Amino acid sequence: MSSSVGPGDGSANRDAEFTETLKSVAGMANLTQSRQVIREIGSSVIQCAHDRTVSIIVARQVLDGLAGKLRSSGSDDTAEADAVVDIADYLLREINAQGQSSNLVDQTVGLCEVAATAFETKEEYTEAAQRLASIPLDESRRRVSPEDKVRVWIRIVRDYLEVDDSTAAEPYLNKAKGAIFDVNDAELNLHFKLSQARINDAKREFLAASASYHDISFSPKLAEEERLHTLTMAVRCAVLAPAGPSRARALGRLYKDERSVMLANDFSILEKMFLNRLLQPKEIKEFAETLQPHQLATTADGSTVLERAVIEHNLLGVSLVYNNIPIASLANLLGLSNDEAKTEAVAARMIEQGRLVGRIDQLKGMVWFEGGEASGQNGSGKTAAPVDKELRYWGANVQSLAEEVERVTAELQKQFPGFVEANLVV
Template structure:
């Protein structure tokens, strides 16, 4: 219920012949009010049937008064009530509807209720004959909604609104908006575990001069984390190389693990555990096989590192290096070879994995890199063929010189 002061003022306005001036004076006089007072005022304005022009003018002033309220709770409560009133005449109050929704979104964000903020913003009409919205404002709304959904890890809806912005971002010159677009894109790729694309996106942002130096280093740090979490292979090696050559990387805590991965050195459990402390929740999530993204990335890296140290190794010995049993080590190796991320051969009968020199192509099912794979086999074939020819020559010579001996001992 409205306060006695506001109730009395509304009674006086109702009895007056100058209702518009009365409401304008009332809205301009108070600097603080309860939600009940504001609700009573807007109800009275719309019940008085003052005409669309006067009512819209008072609605504009009402929104300004609501904006001056400090309490987030009052903004949200009164805003919801105002939206229901505007809904009855939606086409006449689209601008006020949008303004109230923005005020409510600000209030929700100050309370860290990002999901509610995204939902209330998504109700703002951006395509209407009654309200002209330029491309830059559309992109700004969509990116704001995207960022709110990312705060609650809803990448599906975040990507949906980012895709809307993607269709218009090329028309926007605002550097801040372009920055937020790229950052949102990288965050979505990161959350979806498309770590190589995310690493590239974060690193690109780290070069942007409009970003503060501290934030640039932070995005570079995120780029390193994503590169480390990416599946081992030629593409990740290139990403690690770009980051390793970045002179700023030496300032970051992640440089130690970056260097070891770039140089294909084996990682210890202690190093991995320390690195994991700086990861986000989604980066530590478990995969379908029950292992974490980090554990899988480290295992594949150590497998790649082992291929640099050994020309061949037994399943059990490789499993000991990787922290797996022999069967799991064989399975992981076979998968990387089949996906073109590792060059080698598996002898299941002998239980031995042979690694080839050179770099894999990264092409699924290729198992070769510019003819490197198969080179050792061809060398063995050539040696066997040469040996067979020499044996044939010796046998022929024996037959010529000692036919009786050959007939007695070598012929079957």
């Protein structure tokens, strides 16, 4: 039998040597100064495990001890965090280079988590998420409970959300959705709900985000200050949601919540929107200063999310006061600087989507409001009278025909200029 693996030979001594070395590591105070020593110890035990000159059990114990040392040194000190990342990444590379990843699965997981924690300490959240994403959760030699999988996925989501990268975070949230029903940990469930709310918020699905934030605000797991914060986020998302019956119901739930009066300026906006009162530029500006960057993003028509929400809200408010109004006057009331085309487009969109009951008379330049509440379903804004949707189709067809005539005329002018000059009636 080979001397490198036989019992009673030097392998037992190597096991003892590494065990003693591990004890000395525990006494190292400054990780920054001892990083090279720790790297050499880890590299040596991984190499010996590959060569079978040390038992895999001892190799695991040594690497677990090194990971524990790195974990215990985690602090707010950037230099220490840098050393932790350097050592952990080095050992992970060595494990992969020696082909020991299948034998040292738990140790790989521990080092990935240690590196991620250090990156979080340094506020380098993308790198932290990438280290966590490399954890083998489906390894056949390692059983991972649904709870542990969800815990890793939610941590990845939260790291990506720290840098407002909802696109990268969403796939991991979707993974967690498939396993969250098997998780009984109340705190983990709360983190899942909060992550879902934040992603809906980032995607501008404000009604869904508002409902989630409001639900979370009742959680006994949160401190009173945190509950009020999530309630504030619920109000802001409801304000930013598209005006209509669904938003009205969301505003109603929040307005009836007795805690809402504690939200100062946010409650003022909430109350005016719930009571369908017109909002003034000054209070809109003050409210905008409290919003996050993605909540002030510019939409396709050039307005911000908040401006669009306010315009639609004010349009609903006007519909409760007037039976009909000239489009030019409506543009002035909505603060659109006499932009009649944009005003008409907003009204038409809301009518078509069932968020406003009325019709538009383009020939007379009037908007007519019908009594009753919109249902919020596409096309439900139609009344017995013609609505703008049909007129817009007609207008598009007329425009298309006119463009085609213009094209044919230009081609005739190019090919037969004499004929056109003799026969064209001006």
